[in-house]
Amino acid sequence: MIKRDLLYEGKAKRLYETSEPSILWVTYKDQATAGNGAKKEAIAGKGQLNNQITSVIFKKLKEMDIPSHFIREVSETDQLIEKVDMFDLEVVIRNVAAGSFSRRLGVDEGTELAFPVLEFYLKNDELNDPLINDDHVLALNLADQKEIDEIKRQAHNINNSLIEIYKEAGIRLIDFKLEFGKTVKEQIILADEISPDTCRLWDEKTNDRLDKDVFRQDLGDIIPLYQEVLDRLTTAQKEK
Amino acid sequence: MIKRDLLYEGKAKRLYETSEPSILWVTYKDQATAGNGAKKEAIAGKGQLNNQITSVIFKKLKEMDIPSHFIREVSETDQLIEKVDMFDLEVVIRNVAAGSFSRRLGVDEGTELAFPVLEFYLKNDELNDPLINDDHVLALNLADQKEIDEIKRQAHNINNSLIEIYKEAGIRLIDFKLEFGKTVKEQIILADEISPDTCRLWDEKTNDRLDKDVFRQDLGDIIPLYQEVLDRLTTAQKEK
């Protein structure tokens, strides 16, 4: 596979075309951002860790019959993915109250939710990714009702699998963000990344943060934490 | 009916107990607020107008088989209502993009929406009435699924009737906020008020604003506008 023109440079990744029109080459960047890019820092080693964590997770999900855009790793920081037509949506599932959910709704961080709460956000940096409801998704033509239902079904399914995957690594999955896209065959599949940048991960025993909140809140160096997540995920794999 | 102890003083109304436990006495205040009370002014004559507008509208809705908490007017500024157990929800329906919808989602004010968009807000002044989705309503125990469905059904029904009522008065109903409560018999009914404080109303011909946006945006005196709305609603009634 040959890496061709840069297609898109985002906050965390670069997407390149390849010799194959349906396949993209992703490079994970050594950059961390928070508050929609308001805080931004170069962090050596981060791209490598997120590429590897995302790869491990997509592989585990595949073993659990959950398809994604992931094809294979091509280097420490790079992977090949199936090119899809992205929904301009961020899909968040919350098992435990934290972050903006706690702030906006006045629910103490750490409160177990009665059921996994699903939220849609409009993926639009200029508008600061506002929370939207199903009517907004329809009125803004972001997805139709059938697609909404399918995205929700898959997201809840992925939540169940991710809870298991992280649990085997001694980690509580508090909440996470997913993105979905449509293949040329009009199939909806999981895309983008699943990493400590996109999940809130708390140590099962100590509730220590193992995710981007440590960067958001200036609580220290994230590299050892992300490394810990990767090590635990791969150890859990080997022990199986 | 005898007015007894003050039960609650809100931003726009005072609620009193009466000699009858299931009936409340409402006094509409001469006060306007915007931005959750950030802007606040005494405006002589406003209480009277909102009491009368709300009364006319609740009477018209009743003729269209839409029940509400409204019983009868007892003075220019006062009315009797059925006491209900309020849902801590504000229910907004939007026919045309305006206000926070336009700002948050980047849709030009005045854009006709493909269908009436329904939104729930958590009624909580401290939290600034945040937008919430159905999962939030359930997780925060604000209503159960059956109640959500019934509230949505009624709100859309009310929207259809209000569009008609205002149309006969030469007014476009852009959007509005409703509140619902449960009677002692566990029936869900429309409560609170329906006035230019809670509806965006644009003149059918000129698109001139006939509502609280004129106060919010310091565009002039609202009293003649609210009077115009009342006059048009009552003239429309007589012409029928």
Ligand SMILES: Nc1ncnc2c1ncn2[C@@H]1O[C@H](COP(=O)(O)OP(=O)(O)O)[C@@H](O)[C@H]1O
């Ligand atoms: N399989 C895919 N096909 C096409 N685009 C994708 C795919 N997976 C992710 N993307 C998009 O690529 C970009 C990933 O880069 P990222 O740095 O995360 O960007 P952003 O700053 O926009 O979040 C995002 O816009 C994401 O929606």
Ligand SMILES: Nc1ncnc2c1ncn2[C@@H]1O[C@H](COP(=O)(O)OP(=O)(O)O)[C@@H](O)[C@H]1O
């Ligand atoms: N039928 C009813 N029974 C009980 N409470 C009601 C009823 N109708 C409206 N209310 C409540 O009475 C208060 C009305 O006063 P208002 O000045 O609008 O208050 P706020 O500033 O809280 O919006 C609101 O809290 C509203 O929810």
Ligand SMILES: [Mg+2]
């Ligand atoms: Mg991204």
Ligand SMILES: [Mg+2]
């Ligand atoms: Mg009110």
